[in-house]
Amino acid sequence: MAKFRPGTLRVLTANDLLTGDVVFLTDQGTWSRILDEARLAGTQEEAAKLDALAANAQVEALTVAAYTIDVERGAEGRLRPLRTRELIRISGPLTRLPLKTGRRKSDPEPEHTAAIGVLMPPRGNGDDHVSL
Amino acid sequence: MYRYDQFDQKIVAERSGQFRAQVARRLSGALTEDEFKPLRLMNGLYLQLHAYMLRVAIPYGTLSSRQMRKLAHIADKYDRGFGHFTTRQNLQFNWPKLKDVPDILDELAEVEMHAIQTSGNCIRNVTADHYAGVATAEIEDPRPTAELLRQWSTFHPEFTYLPRKFKIAVTGADDDRAAIMVHDIGLKIIRNDRGEVGYRVILGGGLGRTPFVGRIVRDFLPKAELLPYIEAIMRVYNTHGRRDNKYKARIKILVHETGLEDLRAEIEAEFARNDIAAIAADADEVARIEAYFAAPSYETLPQLSKSFEIAKANNEALGRWAETNLADHKIPGYSIVNISIKPVGGVPGDVTSAQMIALADLAERYSLSELRITHRQNVVLPYVRKNDLEALWQGLVGAGLATDNIGLVTDIIACPGMDYCALATARSIPVAQKISTTFADPALQRDIGPLDIKISGCINACGHHHVGHIGILGLEKRGEEYYQITLGGDATETAAIGEITGPGFSEDEVADAVSRIIDTYLETRNSGESFIEAYRRMGPSPFKEALYAPH
Amino acid sequence: MPLIKNGAVQVHDWVFVPKGAGLPSDGNAVVDFFTVIEAGEAAFRRDGGIGVALPNDADLGLIAARLGRIDLITIDFPGFADGRGFSLARELRHVYRYEGELWASGHLIPDQYIFTRQCGFDAVHVDEVYFTRQSEADWRQAAASLNLRYQLSHGDYEGAPQSILALRKAARSKPAPTIPAAG
Incomplete structure (x- = not known):
């Protein structure tokens, strides 16, 4: 895992197993398609816990290729990844898609928070929730 | 063409x-992702940056045409209405969902298609000359060989868990359009002194982080011995190929580390102890496959089409298109038509479902319902009567597919790069778009002449940058994308790996760097000399000077 | 470690002797490759069957002379993605004409069952940890998932995939009404 730099924030991301959509682990232990809903690790210790979760069997049961990325708070308080790769991964190809493309009707709206399974009890529920 | x-x-x-059952086992937890991954890869399913890719x-x-229409249907029903032609003649969908993939495979099977072995450490989809069967100087059509290999390699019990992927390409012509020199195995159909047809077998070519031009391992292999010989190569590779380091696992490294002579001796010994007669394809089976590739019944036509000659003379755009996009056909009165999937400023190889349908319709009307996909990410209609060329061109114009740039500076090969690919270290598409826009002027493109620009977004080299006359490799340093330039690469029968010019360029600089290389060529070329010829005559110095000398 | 053959778990009485433990005086015993080479003739002067556990890069020449007296060979699959065992099995069957029992042993997944059989294995001896996840039913289903093949097979069994090439050949050689079939 990448060394944690104080002042940055870390989140756990993966692709949803069934749809392939990019998702983030939330404070509620659910997965959201919205980066701003991600559970944030702001200390070395919290970051290490998230890193460890990437290899967790329950994470693997619902997602593919989980790993952590570092983000920062940008304009208007919204989170954005530090690396271009992660920015593209979240926002889609930076190149213009061919005509007649874009989101299909059947796709979930981007604002939709998909709970694809509760992984962890909500934050602050007694013992911290890394023991899954 | 072949029918199932x-x-x-x-x-x-x-x-x-x-x-479908494997997906169910992955969902139930019976298969871990580690175990499922090679299974999905061997069905063409990757995980990319944003989503799965099929x-x-x-x-x-x-x-x-029927198959192309099915691809359009899949693009609309299961994806976002477009697909991407790859440098190995395949088509990729960028947003399929795992839960839909078994249905997509069922739909493909309805039209005799599949995604088998388009990824994974197995023998991959076999590629061939896109002018197969219609090229002017061809010993034999390479497709029956490719089809024989397709069947033999499909679910091969011994060679499905190889050290690494394995790619085979076949050509039957002297002009190598299939890049056989940079494949794990390249097969060239040749005729020996006694007039017998067989194969020259090229081994150990490849791109990636350690590029090699393949070497001749067998100068003449009788046609009937193809499968036993390939089995011998595969067995030596499966047994001795490195498994300790993914980046040293391709057969090119085995050839390099063992030495060609020693490896050849091992392959020949393995070949000799094979049960050659049992493995070799039955002559009747070969004949059965060949019959599907028999030439269609051509009409007897004059070499020149008067109506087309008149149309060209009266229409500058048609004339320009004819000059770059047509190739000589072996039958008088016919043309091979290249359809460029490289619109100026567009994404190389991307086609919308509407364009797929247009391509299918035009092929049905003018090319006996057959299309070819080229490793240069373009499309070929192989059987067009010259009398039909003008009407075909009108149809292409209507579909936005009449770009007249085949083989020119804007006919750029590019991998999907970091806009899509999980492995990429930099973006390829915007670089291709910028260069293409810079050289949009048709007169300028024609003045520059034949020039292959090839762009990869990482060291794995899917964009074949090593064998571009100008190659561009996107890398990352401290969070910034930068681009390394190579010169003098060649993917044809005179294959060569390009040389790195020096330090890389930022995304903002790279199009300008390419301009300086091209300006240097324009200033220093002899009359009639192409870019690659000029580079071979002068070497890299004048180009490096133009790139790095203080201005 | 369960033994899977023809889609079902089979019982067996083979004992796997740990490295360096010495040969038991009787009973069916599987010993490692180097022990059997070192033991020489002694390995065969016992009361009971002898089995040899081969690594997947074993040089078969070292035991070629004794293959006829070996009752069981197991070939190790250290990971299911390492396919060397398939080539080694084929070499045993085709080049060395080994006719005894042959097991693929270690980390294999059900989807490889058909391939193991075509390469000449009789059964799969799978690590317990993998069998816990993939049950007998999974193996049975995977074993029946493909019923055709384009290649030669080095082992035949009930329910094995049929050779497409042989089926085509048979279809071709059906006697035509007027021309008698050739010999």
């Missing part, structure tokens, strides 16, 4: 059912 018999049909249908096999690049 009941057995080909059944095995593809069974494969789709097998994958790579559909187009064996040796040949497909029918």
